[in-house]
Amino acid sequence: MINEKLPKIWYGGDYNPEQWEADTWAEDDRMFKLAGIDVATINVFSWALSQPSEDDYHFEWLDETIDRLHRNGVGVCLATSTGAHPAWMAKKYPEVTRVDYHGRKRKFGGRHNSCPNSPVFRHFSKLIAGKLAERYKDHPALLIWHVSNEYGGYCYCDNCAEAFRGWLRKRYGTIDKLNKAWNTRFWGHTFYDWDEIVPPNALSEEWDGNRTNFQGISLDYRRFQSDSLLECYKIEYEELKRHTPNVPVTTNLMGFYPELNYFEWAKHLDVVSWDNYPSLDTPFSFTAMTHDLMRGLKQGQPFMLMEQTPSQQNWQAYNSLKRPGVMRLWSYQAVARGADTVMFFQLRRSVGACEKYHGAVIEHVGHENTRVFREVAELGRELQQLGDKLLDARSAAKVAIVYDWENRWATELTSGPTVALKYVDEVHKYYDALFKLGVQTAMIGVETDLSGYDIVIAPVLYMVKEGYAKKVEAFVEAGGTFVTTFFSGIVNENDIVTLGGYPGELRKVLGIWAEEIDALFPDARNQVVMKGEQGALSGTYECGLLCDLIHSEGAEVLAEYGSDFYKGMPALTVNRFGQGQAWYVATSPDARFMSDFLANLVADKGIRPLAKVPAGVEAAERVKDGKSFLFLLNHNAEEATVDLGDRGGVDLLTGSQVSGTVAIGAKGVVIVERGE
Amino acid sequence: MINEKLPKIWYGGDYNPEQWEADTWAEDDRMFKLAGIDVATINVFSWALSQPSEDDYHFEWLDETIDRLHRNGVGVCLATSTGAHPAWMAKKYPEVTRVDYHGRKRKFGGRHNSCPNSPVFRHFSKLIAGKLAERYKDHPALLIWHVSNEYGGYCYCDNCAEAFRGWLRKRYGTIDKLNKAWNTRFWGHTFYDWDEIVPPNALSEEWDGNRTNFQGISLDYRRFQSDSLLECYKIEYEELKRHTPNVPVTTNLMGFYPELNYFEWAKHLDVVSWDNYPSLDTPFSFTAMTHDLMRGLKQGQPFMLMEQTPSQQNWQAYNSLKRPGVMRLWSYQAVARGADTVMFFQLRRSVGACEKYHGAVIEHVGHENTRVFREVAELGRELQQLGDKLLDARSAAKVAIVYDWENRWATELTSGPTVALKYVDEVHKYYDALFKLGVQTAMIGVETDLSGYDIVIAPVLYMVKEGYAKKVEAFVEAGGTFVTTFFSGIVNENDIVTLGGYPGELRKVLGIWAEEIDALFPDARNQVVMKGEQGALSGTYECGLLCDLIHSEGAEVLAEYGSDFYKGMPALTVNRFGQGQAWYVATSPDARFMSDFLANLVADKGIRPLAKVPAGVEAAERVKDGKSFLFLLNHNAEEATVDLGDRGGVDLLTGSQVSGTVAIGAKGVVIVERGE
């Protein structure tokens, strides 16, 4: 449980009373009560307010806010306010602002605006975190600490350059090792002194954001910047923990946000929290996958849905309203996949600046007679009724998909073979197929222990880090099913090719050799032609993007390419290795292949879907104390039915018995409680 | 009359004899005479020539030029030459060059290149304007002063930053009021000292030119830069007026140019002048609307067509030739809508640099035996025959469309609800419908008095400035018909939302409440379904872009949405208020709706079209001394006919009687003179 003070699914969100006159506050209190709000995230952007100058601190406004919320039964998720530095600080200490990718020194403005290696920023952020912790450590309203906000962005200033050199020195020890790791003899880049190294950006090795001459330095700079921001987080974390060792600490993550290696970050978060902002056209399986990833960051530990909009965003191109029922549906989707909180950005809509068209519980009209408020209040009532039933419930999965931020950086930074390769999309193709089959999936990192899974799928595992191939071998040897794809096993963690034939260290377990990799033009297609019927797989499928030209070295060839000069070469292989199997999907096939292929794999392993779901219906399960909670989420605009077979139970939301075929209304939710 | 020295429609244009050897000048004189040229705009870009160094001024070349033109019967529109500073000035005083949006200090080059807040630039530009005025104040050829050229572009240098702070101090008085006006507690942006404020650009609050974190500072910076350039204009204006109080002063505007608030500028222009450069695919109703806007800047006062090309531009992507007759047609379009001059850029084509492929009266071939010259000369003869008949004639309109530059900035800067909203396009939709109905329309600003109009249409009046809602209420109360649309009445002039329900201050007069605003994806459509037949309106129309979800609070609901979850909610309402009506068009409907809707409105008010015009024929009217001049302009490539009914008259261009059905040749023009 995140905090035993509030033993239910937390319900609330970002709240900025300091942007308002006192006369709105009583109205806030009244409406929070109406909506069943019991947690407010406060102080997110109040640094300038609380610290008007270098030596002045004024927390009286915050005292009042917390006291008032507490009086009204609302706990606080207390932010440290360091997500944006004050204007006076930027003026007095220009070092706190960043230098951007183009080498431009920034001036005051925006948020996420502090250089993570600025000693001044680190000094002041540590100071205010400590002051807040000391001041509120015993306040009964305090539920959790919220450090900064949506960390992100890189800096390329001289402080960062110097810190980067220190980071490299620590990583490599000697300049010779660095030269080797980055292969600097290419293009005559040998360094003789650490001082010769400059950050890779548009002034040196990179262009267009993710194009680089040297993958080695570019990868390391991403690691370094992710670490630098994490260091800022940890400095505040330590200060908070010094005063409140038992209050949990988090910072809000952003799903598949590319710039930070969240698997590293999660080690230092007491609980993962994240902000979920799908667009009208985001596939709901993509949102599901993101929830699963956030849950996977801490090996299945429940997480916080820290932000979602009750109605619409403001920063998307076309900010469609969430249709009636969708906010509730997507809230339960989060809960179904491990969220123990449902929180909004924001409780009251701001009147000015760039987020005033971002939806809120209390709209600009100011009263409760809105569609949005009614939907919020209805969900608030439901969550109160649910009590602590679902808290801490876990999600069991026998299938895992590997996702690795550093692999993503490497695939995006690499020059060739195709600009069309999008790692996350390839991961999603596998996830989506499992999702549609109703199979629960875990999203895991490369450090995650594999022993609990029957099937591990690692799409485009381009970068194979030290020890990972052995880990895969052990997993397969022990009976596991491993799946990987084209363009895997190519490089080590410095993007240096593993010589001797692709897929490098994975070659042995896969029993194949990839001689060449063909890149297809966007509209070009080849075919995956099955050599015979193989469970659900049969006949011919389409494929594209990349085609590895592989040779079997022991693996069984199940399908071949259907055209081009490599017609007849293997397109799908499986290698028996120890007790298990290692599959190689040599290209990027169509969705029909995915579905048939994964249906086979799970059937082989005897993994049963959570439910046989029709199109548009999502199934997810949480388990706790020997009980199963099966979530059936109908994303369709029409009623759908699911056959529960003989495993009926009680619908948690209505209390009624369900069994056999259950009908779920348009955008509806059923949570079936039953014995595991 | 602009200047009684030349009591006819002026005919001429930009002339740069200083770019040529003396041997061409006699040829110029000869050909000007052939073409009926009687005005030349000179000295536009001659600063470097006239002032070769800080203390040297050499106007002898200009003396000669003016004398020569005068001897040949050509008056001068005398520019002050400050549209581009000399290279020596940029070298000696780097402060005169600008810092651009990306924070880059510019070097010498281009035009529009001076920082408007550079003391050095202001010093030297004032000096040369004064010297010119003193030197030529009594020259008989002097018709009008032309300050600088096509003012535009913003600067972000330290001089501007400092001046901006002064400007803000004057606007807000205290830093607290500024913080309030910009809602700086959002994202912790509270300022404690004026010095903490930096210009909003790509280094601070903005990106992509019109994206911003803080609308308040971004709006104010646009106001400030518009004012700064205006200040430069005024400094020269004062100098000129000091010597020649009776010679009119202008500067050439650029229609819907986004960066300057021309309604403010027009207050300081004796006569509005502008440069008209439509492309082959510019709707001719858009050009008409622009002329009407330029006329509206000074409440209907005739304006100067300062520049147009006789044949083609050079800076468009595809510089199509003006087809035979089109130059004449478009010249009369300008006159029809209030121009008292027809002037070209340029009289002789330059031989080098970036405008050498811009059309000119005298082409590179150098003689008069060209299609372009023949057309120019024919029009010259016609304008001589017209004499002063049309001079000072006014344009009467009972329908007005509101256009406001600050509202445009605000709609473009706002983050959400859709990137697809283009304010000018929405304005044009209404204008175009009236245009096609043959109804004369005035383009007015938000300061314009409404009492002369029967119908006032304010599309997307997102920003409602102080007092404007009251003004609208008074107008409607007194019997006026007011129309506004979705996304109106939302904010005040600092882009701060008017709380209590959209459309804010307009809610009372409109009798509706807009609860939510849905943004549609580009290809998505909803429908406007009429509840019954309503004049021309009946059945179902398409709509898109944005759909306000409104509730009637007294207004009559005439149409509803046809689909989506807000099917059945009002899409078109009218509220009786006092003697008048206030309409709300809750979405952006198709052209067919526009036509039927506006046909109804004008019919209700008994406003008769100028003529019932077929497709491609434009009607416009000027009136003077009890006489009406009805312009019928045939934009088609084929002959068209217009039925004048019983209101015949004399065709001013041919002298022949016209009545009943009049035929207008392809690209032809008829001007029917008759009693009002």
Added chain:
Amino acid sequence: MINEKLPKIWYGGDYNPEQWEADTWAEDDRMFKLAGIDVATINVFSWALSQPSEDDYHFEWLDETIDRLHRNGVGVCLATSTGAHPAWMAKKYPEVTRVDYHGRKRKFGGRHNSCPNSPVFRHFSKLIAGKLAERYKDHPALLIWHVSNEYGGYCYCDNCAEAFRGWLRKRYGTIDKLNKAWNTRFWGHTFYDWDEIVPPNALSEEWDGNRTNFQGISLDYRRFQSDSLLECYKIEYEELKRHTPNVPVTTNLMGFYPELNYFEWAKHLDVVSWDNYPSLDTPFSFTAMTHDLMRGLKQGQPFMLMEQTPSQQNWQAYNSLKRPGVMRLWSYQAVARGADTVMFFQLRRSVGACEKYHGAVIEHVGHENTRVFREVAELGRELQQLGDKLLDARSAAKVAIVYDWENRWATELTSGPTVALKYVDEVHKYYDALFKLGVQTAMIGVETDLSGYDIVIAPVLYMVKEGYAKKVEAFVEAGGTFVTTFFSGIVNENDIVTLGGYPGELRKVLGIWAEEIDALFPDARNQVVMKGEQGALSGTYECGLLCDLIHSEGAEVLAEYGSDFYKGMPALTVNRFGQGQAWYVATSPDARFMSDFLANLVADKGIRPLAKVPAGVEAAERVKDGKSFLFLLNHNAEEATVDLGDRGGVDLLTGSQVSGTVAIGAKGVVIVERGE
């Protein structure tokens, strides 16, 4: 012969053993032998390795490499390593890095990274070139010097600015002449001192890379930068020649690379060499044209194919594999068009950084059992068998197409009449038509002597340099056929318009006057309507892009426009002038017109195709010692046949007799040796 030490078609490529541990070298030696490799380009990017600090030089590694290669029968193409400066140099002497187009000072990174006007760079590059020449001058393995690598990129730093002023002073003598040449009175740009001139980039006169306010300064800056880089080349060249006057020197060019005027460069190259990287979708006639251009740089002298990939690139968007046989086919295409070497980038694939996915002879797998290696080795055997048979053979052509880099710059810099005009594409249209007719074509510059040709085609000869019109007149007078097109003869070499009527100085020989130039929107079309049958030309063809509105002044009108207001005006004319003809193609017609038009021209001149080739088959001929070598290259994926008629011979590759109809396999090559 490039170097008599290796009297055969050289076979090899870039080789970077310094990127590898010593244990791979023996394997390299073994595999080079297997593949028939006899030349290695080394030391291309080893500056930092050989010179670890200002005063240290270490060439021991290079000694070993050269000795080892020599022991194994591999000669060396020895690079000077100055294509990228060492990191220590950038750190110690920041002046060696460039300032980019946006005015940003670059830091260390990439390649092509040295300011060409940096005294420090010039000092050190001269020094190392001299040291290399001195050290290896007598080494028996030394075949040729390779200066730097793929020169390119411009710099805008203060050193360049100062050097530019010196360059201008030399070109113009006085500031007055410069002002005149650039027409600086336009926009008030008169310069009074050389110091006032700044490089034209995004901070001054230009934007978007090739948009400018002043074509004069922009053209001169391109000339100046091309000259500056050439100067760097020449400094090294002199040093090399001082020690090894008899060893040839080259630097690798890049075909139609836009930034350098290779006709100027070629004067200082002992032999032209170039890097050929077509994409899967590059028309093979475009590659052929590029080879012909490279051959044309030194008036037909054979050239080196310095780089091509054996399999795939890494830097294209979609790096398709070369299909089986294609590497061989394209290698012979190079030889067919004048190459006396076939060389690859690279011999062994690098393990890290941005080119690791660039194909190589030795792939990452490291052994010879790959498709790519097999194809390389087979070609190696063939080339050994060919011996010196083709060396120094020339290519005879009676048709020449003019291509001029400065004309390209001018057409791209010019503002108007259309952004759609791509000079190289217009050149290619003419080339492609001849190519498909099987007619051998020479690509020539404007300095090339015309007397050897029957037909000279100069598409879009916008810029006519001093004396060129006279040269054309003399050519036509003497019986030549000259063809030019729309938008020709407009300006002189400073982009100053030739007054008196287009096409300026070409007007007399062409016998026409172009009154106006219409730019068509992208999808707009007009027609070229033949006035009668004219050989292959008859009926109606489509055209677009630009349409000159011309009048005959003596020329015969063969076709007219088919629509728009200039319907009936001439679209195709021919002028008899002296003994010859001068054609004007007034617009950009479709491919069918091109084919018919050029078929007529060559038939009129009695020029016989090399062979009547079916679609997809390329013909090219080299001649030597009274023998003709006819190359027939089948680019199709299926067999094709060519009828040799009565001119049979011996297939050089198989030794068998060929005559009558010869079959060429898919992607196959036949080289028919026969008497001339």
